[in-house]
Amino acid sequence: MSDTNDASLLGKQGMGGIHGGKGFRAQDAYLCVKLPYWFADPGFTHALNEGSGDIDLRYERAGRVERHYLQVKDHPISRSEFREVVEQFRIKHKADPELRRFIVVGGGLHDDVKAFQRALARLRGAAVMHEGSATEAATLADLQALVTDLKLPVTAGWALEHLDIEDSEHVRTWPNSAASLLNDFVGQTLSLEGFEHALRPGLVRAYQAVQAHVVNNFGVTLSREDMLDVVRRAMADFRGQTQAEGLGIFFDVWGDPDAQARLAHDAVIDWREHFDRETRLVPPVETWTQVLQPELAELQRRFRASGTNRHVTIRGQAPLSVGLAVGAAFSAVKGYRLTIEQRGALWASDAAPSAARVVAPAGLELPGGGGQGLCVELSGIRAVRRKVEEYAQASGAHFAARLALRMEGELSAWTAADAVAVAESVRRHLIAAHDEHGFDEVHLFFALPLGAAVLLGHRLNSVGVVQAYEEQFVGGYAPSCRLNLR
Structure with missing residues (x-):
């Protein structure tokens, strides 16, 4: 078998994660939540969980291929472990010069490693201003001193060009960070072109689909388009479900004691800061016209952009004015059909009218x-x-x-x-x-x-x-x- 630290995917290091990978690990969670960040770079084309590194990334820029090599540690990285990882990076780069970026991700960093991380960021941030100057040379010399102190087997110049260090809060707190990972995935996906109007429950479903796809394709290259298709299919399934069941709005205006009641809904009208149940305080008209009603208008546009569904189910408690405003935002003339939960019963807007008047x-x-x-x-x-x-x-x-x-x-x-x-x-x-x-x-x-x-x-x-x-x-x-x- 080839050297354990060479470029081969069949070496012990390249195969270790596949042999040991069971369940869903911090590394898998990190990959899933980073995908929408990588999608934001049009040059990103592929990711591989357990490749030559823990995670390999491929980019194509101006006809040139660029690959990144990540090591993900689900614990704080000590000085000695950091030195060992950098040594792996150096050997990998020597064996495969096409690897352009080496990224170590830790669930915490030793203080000396943090200092080195800050020094790299400082020098990169000032590069344009001080390129070729005495200031740059002096700072690079200080960086080399840190390299020497850490006994790293590379030069400061190599680290500046090829090395990134990330202290990941998500990795550090996994698996307790599952909720914040989901929120991160949802927020970043909403910033991507084509997903600006996606609804949170649809993106929750997409995140679950991405997780399943990553686990089921362990050690298999994941293309950008394949992964985006996983997200799109999950969103399409969600739209199909809501077509039948209706999109859901939950009123959280008075401060509902059951926080779990919010979770299953496509949107939460969370206006608690503007209302007080004990005094019946409501915000001034200006807040309604400049803040609250525009929020409803934007929510209506998001619902409309999510597909052809015009069925909305409304739950929760709120002042009558909120109910009036929500009904007007999702009006009959706009083609909406409403279902309102009223004291445990479901009231449909298309119910046949009684003789009441x-x-x-x-x-x-x-x-x-x-x-x-x-x-x-x-x-x-x-x-x-x-x-x-x-x-x-x-x-x-x-x-x-x-x-x-x-x-x-x-x-x-x-x-x-x-x-x-x-x-x-x-x-x-x-x-x-x-x-x-x-x-x-x-x-x-x-x-x-x-x-x-x-x-x-x-x-x-x-x-x-x-x-x-x-x-x-x-x-x-x-x-x-x-x-x-x-």
Whole structure:
């Protein structure tokens, strides 16, 4: 057999990992999470787990082949082990000059190795500014002193041209770093061309597929296109599943105690920093229009770009204004079909409407004396008039007209059919008022089940600008989302 440290893949070093490789190791996890980083380099073409090194990489640049050789250590690297690895690198380079980069990855570094890593980074970072200068020569001499102190079998010039050192937090904390590895993979893949609109659960599935492919092809060269196809197929499978099951949104606005409930969803509306459940505090209108509603618009674009699926399932607890805004973002006129979890039941936006409806016993009230917009009091589950008066008195608000809507009869228990019917009934009242008087704005004060608020936003259109208000424990109402529903 050939020398154990030569260029052959059949030497003991080249075959050691394949003979010993069982399960999923830190090295495999490192390869999987680094793939999207390597994909970002258009010159990257192939990776090999257990090649001449622990991991071999191939690049093609301007018609030239360049290969990188990685050693991955799942423990802190001592001075002596670092010296041994560099000696392996030197011999490999002598046997195969086409190997251009040698990378040692450790789960921690000895302080002297860290100092050498920093010195390499410092000299490379200043190279353009100080190339050919006395400063460069002096720094290179200091680097050579570190090489001598570490008793490395290479020159400072060789290390500067060929050697990289990486202290990997993921490797250091494996397997406890599994969640952060996944987040890293998802975040980096989202930055790649063609995956900008991918949804997190699809990328989770892609990460699992990449892991399985790496394990099942141990010691086999993985091409860039093959690995990208693994990701694309996983994403396609995900789209097929969501086509049937619907994309999922989870409200995390009040601070849901069950953190696990978030995980199975395609998007989490995490607005906890903006709301307070105990006081019913909601953010100012500017936060809605400049931060929260643009986030919903971007989420809707991402969902739309993910495929032809227009079925969205919504779960969690939130203020009514959030439900209204989410329903409007995923509106019926945009072709969405919604399913809302309401107290354990599933309410579908395409449920056949019941006979429920709202009426306006006093008709459209026009008090005179000026004022702006149409005040709509929607008393679905309780009367809102008293708190509207509190708000008007405290804020000095004066409206051009008032439309008090209440349920015709009482509902002992709301259903999806009732919510659909009420949403459509409210819409008809608003369109009639808008068509007759052309109000610039509708000021909506409402008390409904959350699912009904979602379906109201989902069905409202052609009614102009709607300024919604959220009920407060003290002080009536506070302005919340502002929706352009022209």
